[in-house]
Amino acid sequence: MDLSPVLTGFTVAFEWQNILFCLLGVTVGMLIGVLPGLGPAATIAILLPITYNLEPTAAVIMLAGIFYGAQYGGTITSVLLRLPGEASTVVTALDGHALARRGEAGPALGIAAIASFIGGTASIILLTFIAPALAGVALAFGPAEYTVLALIGIFLVGTLGNGSIIKSVAAAAAGLLLAVVGLDPIMGTPRFTFGTDQLADGIDFTIVAMGLFGVGEILYNLEHRDRPDKPVPSFGRAIPGRLHWLQSRLAILRGSVTGFVLGILPGGGATMASLVAYAVEKRTAKDPSRFGKGAVEGVAGPESANNAAATSSFIPLLTLGIPANATMAVLFGALMLQGITPGPGLMTDHPDVFWGVVNSMYLGNILLLVLSIPLIGLFVRMLKVRPGILAPITVVITMIGTYSIRNNAFDMLLVIGLGLLGYGMRKLGFEPGPFVLAFVLGSLLEASFRRSMRIFDGDVTEYVQQPVSATLVAILVVTVVVVPLLRRVRTRQTAGAEEAGVRAD
């Protein structure tokens, strides 16, 4: 491999104005990540006009910084307020928020920042050396593979819950049902749209998450408004202690690799990555019952995974010209407006842009880590604000964020409606996590399944005849059938042995 373009990329990335735009990008990204509902895609679209007069490299360095900076920022509201702004931070909220309630908000966010940094950086290194070879991975995933992948994801959703399994499954089923709202993906028939165009494209994920987690949680908390304030537990230091680090270092490593690989897949890669990372940590843990009650690995794994995935989601854009998510689509547009076509020719035609942007991410991640530590100290103070004050402010910001997704007032009504649903679920002990993730994976599953059945002429055996999808089917069978079966056999054996032991006494 010829490393000279990579090294030239470093000189481009470290030109002073590019450093400045990188700093600007990651700072803006981090701040909008903190504001619930305001996503990187909308922000980048708003900022597009100011990039017209910039150098292409500087423009994309800044916009990319907004994207991965938002991943860092999004964690903060997930942990402190249980308000995930992106599908990929939903699982972080589970243990992150539990840690915050226990008075360990500082270490939780500290570990999240370090995990994000390691995940992001590891992903850039991998991208540098194997990006061209990996472009093919994105193409190996067609409708059949996404079908099986989504199915694996939906079964993994079952491992998230803490309380009743039946309630988790019921919430997930309701999420799947909500995912069918909108035009039928194959036939274009309106489903549950009540005759309005507003629902024709289905419901945006952010709206569902903001409603169920955000508004639902706020309503629930307002019930306890009149009670005397609980003494606020200490936040802990932002720099995590030795124990936290020991508990999470392997999780970070595993999460980085999972995130990098799944992030390459356009469409749901980052969400799957965080979900898979969480499930892996929960299953490999010595004591899985700690999860959901504040396990540091439950933050470290998904956070390293979603940041690694955020970086590797640049691979299909930069090497194939395929945007992997809404934010990448806007970045694609930004490049096109600069007269640069992302795609197979980018690396050879514009090596300075390609490597300048990629290498600026090292710097961006360092800047984000440095920014995080003092900002965490600042943000955890949010927990000290009385709910009576914090709640209305959060609602207003959520509403602005919701409006910004499509610049549409109808969506604000949807958030309120879903917030009432979230409140009701909370009262009845249903968890929003399985609902929201099943909602995301549901549309992927339905559309992919129906597309693949059309391609296969209705022959289901094709799923096991194609190498990649057959491998995924094998993984599905092992995780869903074989492992639980073995576990049951083993517990029965140990129980039997204990019984025998008791009898022998």
Add this chain to the structure above:
Amino acid sequence: MQHPLPRRGLLAGLAAVPSLAALAACQVQGGADEAGASFPTRAVDFWVPFDAGGSGDLISRAVAKAAEKPLGESLPVTNKPGANGAVGLKELLAGKADGYTICLAVKSLFAIGPLVVDDPDAVTIDQLRIITTLTNEGYVLVVHGDSPYQTLDDLLAADSVNYGTTGVGTGSQLSAGLLFGLAGVAAKDVPFDGGGPTVTALLGQDIDAASLSLAETMPHIEAGDMRPLCVFSEERSVYLNDVPTALEVGHNILVDQRRFIVVPADTPDDVVGVLTLAFEEAREGGEYGQFLQDNFMERWEVDGMDAELHLAEATEQFKAQLDESGVTLGTGE
């Protein structure tokens, strides 16, 4: 196109108070009476009824930038996506017809939309007024670079074909559907969610062929990953001069996507005139021309009447051809 008198009187009264008018200018006011010489006195909102980053968004941003100087005011772009553009246009129609909000519109919504679902509430072209026409973007039928099909005849001789489309009710679906339908080939459409996923599926060889826009395919054609078989425009594309039109090889299919800018139909004539002139000048700009070239788009520059006529004719032609071919859009299963 007359406004009811009371409203005119009220607005004239408002405009007579300079400070009030100035205040109103930065908020929500404005109206018919500021028309003509005094239009525009503030920024003109340019709505794009599609997601940020797509072709429609890019054209709008390019032309909005070019129109700032001739118009003398800025044109901030706002994305109002939903239902193939219907959500944004309906919001436009619900607002004031004062020229301070203009919106991009596409041919497919008017020419293909009614053939998919019979929606009595659909936006129709007579509710709108075209202030300027912008582009004509051709569709090209592509197969994978390693595909055994070298020519269109090869593909049409295949036993069965799976073709990807960018969604229900798109020119992508219509052009390929008509081609296979009229040629009597056993073909099945696989609708994806937009151009990106369709390109991915074709590059991954999950589907045999797809009809896509030039902007979506040219980089891959140049890289040799895709092979163009025919274009669906009347004449060969300037960007793909060696690829025959469907017409040349005996298939009478003309499908393209055209983009234009609209305001509500009852917008005053003088306001429309100001906007039309500004965009005429904007289209002459060198940067805009470069943008079209970089994105493989061709110019479509006709007056509003011709444009409306074109849309009406296209709908009739598509309807007749769909009836002839027996192809149905949106009920493929």
